[in-house]
Amino acid sequence: MARDIDLRDKISCIEESLSFVPHDMLKSLITQENVEEVLKNTNPKAHELDTWSAAYRGKLASFVIKDANAIFAILLMMKRPRRIEEFFENRLKNEILPISVIGKERPPKVQSRNMHMTMAEDRLRNTFLSSVWEPSDIREFIIKQWIFLSPVLKQSEFEFEFKFDFEMTLPWTPCYSPVEPIRGVYAQVEKRAVPISHFNLTWGQHLIAVKKLTGGRQEKNAKKEADALKLLRTIQSEHVIKGIIYFKKQTMKDSSQTFWHLEFKGEKPELGKDFLVWAVGQLFGLMDAIRMMHDLGLRHGDLKPENILCFPDSSQPGAIPVRLVITDVGLSKAHEKSTSERKEQLREATTTTVSTTRYQPPELKMQRTEDHVLPRCFDVWSAGCIFMEFLVWMLYGKKELLTFTRKTESVEYWEKDDKCFKVRKVVCEQLHAMTQDENCTNDPALVGLADLIKNNFLIIDVWSLVHGRDKNIVSRVSLTRNKSSASTKLMKTSKKLTKRIARVLTNKQRNCSDTLQERYRDTSEQATENIRKIKTEILSRTNGVD
Structure with missing residues (x-):
């Protein structure tokens, strides 16, 4: 009984203190022994004693550990751990998450928002349409599911314009050694830590930089920066920032890194x-x-x-x-x-x-x-x-x-x-x-x-400066091309003119130098x-x- 209470308390503390539960933390909490202990203390009714055997509880626990630890944790938060039996009987695993309610029908029509789970729709609806699920229970399940659905950041591809639900929390937390945000004209950059279980990368480590665009032209600047980050992923250098994810959200509690x-x-x-x-x-x-x-x-x-x-x-x-x-x-x-x-x-x-x-x-x-x-x-x-x-x-x-x-x-x-x-x-x-x-x-x-x-x-x-001045002169001369017949003659002499000005500018620059030798960066x-x-x-x- 003590193990059961301890697990319930830990789950409750997580809900109160964390915006998301890292995958490795969930695995450390939802163990075979803990799950069996919780199920043992669910006080089955008299007519269920024959079926609620230790062997059956062991099967349920194995199902939870292998395929449904997030679902079981949600049910624990709801103080309804016994309902894992319905998910087991209907073969519903973590992959059905997230779920949502469609329309305003009564009873509520529940569906998975995972596009790959269309085959499970009937089994999903049968589970949530059972007599034990009140509409308020379904709403509570939907709200609590998000704490377990923070994504894993992948190396395989740059998550370009990453799509996610507004309720989803991205997998970073304030750093153990906080640094003041870097604020610029168009953006703010802060330092954040990502749990190792959410950072599936062969390069980098768990500290990241999260950049939030501010000011005007956010849409244009975001796309421009995402394009550049995607290109920079091809550079085999650990001294260039590597883009992980680019996303849009109405409100962002982001940030990361120190310069x-x-x-x-x-x-x-x-x-x-x-x-x-x-x-x-x-x-x-x-x-x-x-x-x-x-x-x-x-x-x-x-x-x-x-x-x-x-x-x-x-x-x-x-x-x-x-x-x-x-x-x-x-x-x-x-x-x-x-x-x-x-x-x-x-x-x-x-x-x-x-x-x-x-x-x-x-x-x-x-x-x-x-x-x-x-x-x-x-x-x-x-x-x-x-x-x-x-x-x-x-x-x-x-x-x-x-x-x-x-x-x-x-x-x-x-x-x-x-x-x-x-x-x-x-x-x-x-x-x-x-x-x-x-x-x-x-x-x-x-x-x-x-x-x-x-x-x-x-x-x-010198020549970077000369070329800029030279080009400006040519541009001004070009503007007169169609204004008079004299402009044609002027254009013929423009190259001589710009060469002469270039020599003058170069000589001026030389006069400022310690030596007469041309210098190049x-x-x-x-x-x-x-x-x-x-x-x-x-x-x-x-x-x-x-």
Whole structure:
């Protein structure tokens, strides 16, 4: 009797405290021994004693354990465990769930909402039309069923526009280590945990990021981001976010994940070999993930610390069991987009908050009003800004990072005077200070990383700027083509005109440089290879294998 009461109490507590019951929890509660004990204490009537034998109760318990543990748990919540006998006799299993009532007939007409259970409709109706089922009992069963019907997230396919009932609870809960939500102009991202029994994936772990779209254009932005997430699933990199499910719901109690910039604003790290193996390995992984995106024709276009999540992962080499993952691909740009779509995307990318434009390169300023596909080096500049802040934290810790970010928090990493674009003075000063720092100069890997940021990432790409200005001039000349006969002659000279202006602009840019040599920002392929060399050098010192 004590076991029976204990199980009933646990089921009651679950109903009061949880929005859904994980599958593994249900299995641990509804055991053969527990079920038999509950059935034994259901006090059968005198004329039922012959049929209500231990052997029969054992059969019922076996049926429950194998096929109907959710149904039995619902009946326990209703304090009607004996009614499992009707489901057993009519061969009705968990797969009939969820059920619903059709119309307003009396007695209620019950059907399964599982499209594969049409063959069981007669048996289902016979069960619920029996004399022991009052309409109020049926309503209670329908309400209580949802706590056991949270879905399993699958790897086999991206649940694109996942359809589910309004009453269904998706299988995540608040994290044991809560993190403040990340709030942007168009979305909010929070951290959530998924029970292992609801996370049928070979990659990832039980922590996920749940993103809720806010503001205007939710329908359009949701579809755009879902398309990009679906494409990103083809990238074989653990440093790119993997889409699991895309859904629409009138009200969502969602959320998930923390980004590295906040996560790592902690004490100054010990710059030992294990830490460097981890740090450079993560930067390499992020850069390689960007390269893979570029190979698919995608440009992220909004890389910033808030869009790099921090996933616990004990398999990562080095000192910290954390993996950095790129997310928020909602504004990713693809070459295959139509002209109108590219213009709209560019407008969205250039009218977001300062926190977004802070990490964007100067060519965005030149291409602000133009039909221009973002070049690959756009994301490389953004990565350089992020990697620089990462290096500041590595060398100096939280205090210096906060000081540096406050100096640049309302501005981009570049500035423009009357003559040209250039890397902002405070950024140059910080880079110079790091290259002279004893902790940096004593380690070839840190020197290499600082040099990469300075000489390969944060480069004012002259030809990206020239091409934007050049194209704008051609567009203005083209507008006059049909207005007069003189326009034809003007068009013939337009190429000479734009070449001349390009030379002038290039010369101005050169005058701002330390050298007269043209400088180009790394492509993502070059950047990945350069970081790989640093990673290899560190591993060779630690007797690791690349």
